[in-house]
Amino acid sequence: MRPRIRSTLLAVLLLAVAGSLILAPSAFASFFTPKSGGSPNADQINSLYKIILCIAAFVAVVVEGALFYSLLRFRAKRSRFAAQIHGNTPLEISWTVAAALILVVLTVVTFVKLPSIINPPNSNASASFLTASVTEPSPPNGKKLTICVQGRQYIWRYTYGNGCLDNSFNSKLPYSYQVMYVPANTTVVLDIQSTDVIHSWWVPQLGGKVDAVPGYTTYTWFKAPRSGAIYNGQCAQLCGRQHAYMTAAVRVLTPSRFAQWLTSQQQLIKTANSQVTKLRALLTATGNLTPQP
Ligand SMILES: [Cu+2]
Numbered sequence: 001m002r003p004r005i006r007s008t009l010l011a012v013l014l015l016a017v018a019g020s021l022i023l024a025p026s027a028f029a030s031f032f033t034p035k036s037g038g039s040p041n042a043d044q045i046n047s048l049y050k051i052i053l054c055i056a057a058f059v060a061v062v063v064e065g066a067l068f069y070s071l072l073r074f075r076a077k078r079s080r081f082a083a084q085i086h087g088n089t090p091l092e093i094s095w096t097v098a099a100a101l102i103l104v105v106l107t108v109v110t111f112v113k114l115p116s117i118i119n120p121p122n123s124n125a126s127a128s129f130l131t132a133s134v135t136e137p138s139p140p141n142g143k144k145l146t147i148c149v150q151g152r153q154y155i156w157r158y159t160y161g162n163g164c165l166d167n168s169f170n171s172k173l174p175y176s177y178q179v180m181y182v183p184a185n186t187t188v189v190l191d192i193q194s195t196d197v198i199h200s201w202w203v204p205q206l207g208g209k210v211d212a213v214p215g216y217t218t219y220t221w222f223k224a225p226r227s228g229a230i231y232n233g234q235c236a237q238l239c240g241r242q243h244a245y246m247t248a249a250v251r252v253l254t255p256s257r258f259a260q261w262l263t264s265q266q267q268l269i270k271t272a273n274s275q276v277t278k279l280r281a282l283l284t285a286t287g288n289l290t291p292q293p
Helices: 003-023 040-073 089-118 255-285
Strands: 145-152 155-160 175-177 179-183 188-194 199-201 210-212 218-222 230-234 247-253
Touching (some): 040 089, 145 179, 175 179, 210 218
Parallel strands (some): 179 247
Antiparallel strands (some): 199 210
């Protein structure tokens, strides 16, 4: 193929790819910016990102524009020599000051936004609450739902309610795997731990990612306003062979529906536990299981 035809074909292909991306709004929605819409902290991360992106884009356009202008305007010509300038004090002072000012603006904007990303807000009046702990991040009025998140190769386990941190596996607290159920408009605080290697909790629409580190407890929070919504996430730390299957989902229910779910989940766990006890007794009686010491 001739080089000219090949480059034309390549240009057409690139244009087609760019065009299809631009014309597919849903695919393009979070192409440049972080996902948001599920929780106020995710929205604040998104707006901070956009402010910084705009400033960075402006700097890129000015710098690249000056570069290309200079390349074209002052390119070497047979009969002409470019002006040989060595040092321009006003110009050098102004671009140093401008760069410092941009950094100051970025710092101020970031510190103004940070509290709304880090500190959880109050739950709405209609919300349901299970805990009031003093060790975790708390909304101003202290009313929140605590869920303990345990990462293990290769699944997420969620234990609901006060005291889950002390006794996640042995207590009678309700728990679920993979899909987390939460009430709408309630400030949900997550206490995150790992039982084996480092994992990372990340549901992009509900805020930033937080590592689950063995031996430590890390925290995050979200407050999802839309009941019926489902937010998907994925362990964001390469944690082993089946890492890709370590997905997470957060399902938002109305507070009353959540209370129902919690009760039925407790009942299901109780039934399953009693069935296991019966089965264990039967297997032991028939000589198929060694009695536990
Ligand atoms: Cu993992």
